[in-house]
Amino acid sequence: MARSESYQCDVCGNQKNDSELWWMAWVDCFEGISPNEDQPLIKLTRWQPRQAHEEGVKHLCGARCAGTLLDRWMSGQHENPDAHCESL
16 A cells, blocks of 8 residues: 655645655754864755655755755854854
């Protein structure tokens, strides 16, 4: 039996249809020379069904919501410019 999953945009709440091109984003770590130079980074890619259910993946219905997510993430980084990867 096939597994049916439904997804909502993590920004606006739109429900994903199978025919729509969506995006995924997640926070990763940009590794510096030493751990105190590590810093969080955000990654964005086209929708991949196998990775869409992974922990920490944000589901995005389009460019506007991707931009909103990026803006929110950047604001959080601005508030805590010394954040390192272990604080993710």
